[in-house]
Amino acid sequence: MILYRYINRQLFVTTVVVTFVLVMVLVSGRFIKYLAEAAVGDIAADALFLIMAFRLPEFLQMILPLSLYIGVLLVLGRMYVDNEMVVLKAGGVSEWALMRAMALPVLMTAALIALFSLYVTPKGDAEVAQLFEEQRGRSVxxxxxxxxxxxxxxxxxxxxxxxxxxxxxxxxxxxxxxxxxxxxxxxxxxxxxxxxxxxxxxxxxxxxxxxxxxxxxxxxxxxxxxxxxxxxxxxxxxxxVGREQGPMRPPKTRSWTTSELLASDANEARAELQWRLSLIVIVPLMALAAIPLARVSPRQGRFGKLIPAILIYMFYMGLLLVMRSAISDVEGDLPLYLHSIWIHLLAALLVVALYLVPAWSAKRRYGRGMRT
Incomplete structure (x- = not known):
């Protein structure tokens, strides 16, 4: 369908641009940190780019959900401002049709993040940990x-x-x-x-x-x-001038493979596994939330609801990070209320409310108008 190709092309271009900008900001900050460590001799200069290459999948798995979320907000917001959405709705295109139009890029992004979080990023973290161990034993x-x-x-x-x-x-x-x-x-x-x-x-x-x-x-x-x-x-x-070569430190939980996390009963392993799965669940939930949040009037502009929408995303991610830390700190059996599923259910309820509350309000206003 022409509409699907049009929306997907706009969404792809916008998401790539947002991802590039966010990656440059994040990578630049982390590279400056590693460069400072290289300047004082903690790591070798020739290991900088290798470390950054191994850390790149971790950066992408954090940035891609936000980039897609902002991409949906910007693309649909522009369509509302340019009155394209009014024409589409007059032609019978509903929000369910928009969901179907964006289903392919959302599923592709979720699959890519699943590949990163469940396989690529743990491998990269293990390589980075090994590099730092090698640098720790280097002579001044x-x-x-x-x-x-x-x-x-x-x-x-x-x-x-x-x-x-x-x-x-x-x-x-x-x-x-x-x-x-x-x-x-x-x-x-x-x-x-x-x-x-x-x-x-x-x-x-x-x-x-x-x-x-x-x-x-x-x-x-x-x-x-x-x-x-x-x-x-x-x-x-x-x-x-060197240190005695002792045994390597045990790898951190973030460097464990997904199969090792599944086989472990430690709360740190459970927290890490839930975090990796949460990065995948965020993609469809936030993409669905972006469709109603993108509704703006021409006077508001395409950025009218961008800041509140980003605050919602940051609150969602903040709750997941707090839950991850809380699960890791628990000793013994994990209480039922300490689970990331409750945060995702809360986010799902918010998404449902974003769709139903405006429809209910419009229906109520329509009923009042009919009575008068």
């Missing part, structure tokens, strides 16, 4: 760019490292400077400073630990303000 000097100071704090102290250049032929850092400033225990105002300069340094692995092997250098150790700094010349010295 592995993240150090030659010619730049690198400062990092840990275990009550700070360590600054600097290498003038990198000898790629020998795989060694040239003219290495390392300064470690350790905070004193509580109750003692003194601090200790350890400064090392070496002609050359290279990373070595011994017994699961990462060391910096320094050759031809000096070590200065003492407390700032004292005159009894100890100076030591060394031909070869090992400085520990």
């Amino acid at each position: 000097l592995e993240l150090l760019a030659p010619g730049r100071f690198h400062v990092r704090g840990s275990d009550g102290g700070y360590r600054a490292t600097y290498a003038e250049s990198l000898n790629r032929d020998e795989g060694a850092l040239e003219r290495v400077f390392l300064s470690e400033f350790r905070m004193a225990p509580e109750g003692d105002g003194a601090t200790e400073l350890l400064t090392v300069w070496a002609r050359q340094g290279r990373l070595v692995e011994q017994l699961g630990m990462t060391y910096l092997e320094l050759t031809g250098g000096y070590q200065y150790q003492g407390r700032p303000g004292d005159a009894d700094f100890r100076t030591v010349y060394f031909d070869r010295a090992l400085v520990r």
